[in-house]
Amino acid sequence: MKLLVLGATGMLGSGVCHSLRQEGFEVHGTFRNKTHNICLNLELDKMIKFDVFKIKETPLPFSSYNCVINCIGIINTLAEQDPLNTIYINSLFPRLMARRCRNYDVKFIHITTDCVFDGKHGKYTEESPHDAHDIYGQTKSLGEP
Template identity: 95%
Template sequence: MGIINTLAEQDPLNTIYINSLFPRLMARRCRHSDVKFIHITTDCVFNGKHGRYTEESPHDAHDIYGQTKSLGEPKDCMTLRTSIIGEEKHQYHSLISWAQSQKNKEVKGYTNHHWNGVTTHQYGKIISQIMKENLYKENLFHVFSPSDVTKFELLRILNSRFDLNLTITPHEAQPPIDRTLRTRKRLQKVLSIPSISEQVQQL
């Protein structure tokens, strides 16, 4: 839940309420009602200069989206930090929907943007497994794909899966960004998340 990064700057006050306060209020209410609450948060709490971030890594986002999401990570629920990609029905904020909107065109693929998030379909599976196998625990957990990919490599995977006929040229963006996640916690091993290529094939 939350206001996405492309819209956060347009309405800072509402972004603070939705991204920072609402998750904490929801977690408190659920705990008082003995209801399990799983909150999804983002790798954008990090500025992407270093990569391989663990749950213990200090937050260093400079933008309002990352800062408000950082403030909105309750400790009295299960918080899953990740990055997700999926298809959209209307606009093109996600990489998948943007790539689909560029069918038969030439696009740039960033070779120095590194990522290891999950698809929305896989995230649904993760939530289901947590509930079915009683893995719920009030804590912060990183969940991510087992291997890192560049945005260039990810575009190639999407191009093949959705038959987009894209001409993808490698390109170095400025600044380079690496928000890849790591963890020492057991949950990641238990979830056995498949490669991002396998996840995309399931969309």
């Protein structure tokens, strides 16, 4: 099975890549900054330079993958500093990728966070209503395809 991990050089993405490689999958990953990739020493089958703000200029070969896993996101501690980019990356970008994957009949997995909940109730399930009050949780909630 051939997988593409978006954001392979981030904290979440690198962990996902390492786990998938250990399971024997063919893993390709995207990166934004080549020096970051070198520091992580990722052993992937292929690395693809990708800019989330230039998705039309850097098209990904979706049809050649069985599954695309989105690990790209603005983290909680940075969300308030740049709300416009947070909305784009956490909310719009996952939906754009999900649509492209559907167009190519490719499975899309979007990894989100428990921060879509306010934390007052606990024992959340996937069906629990999202009730985040901060921009991070709200944008992550909106990004769920």
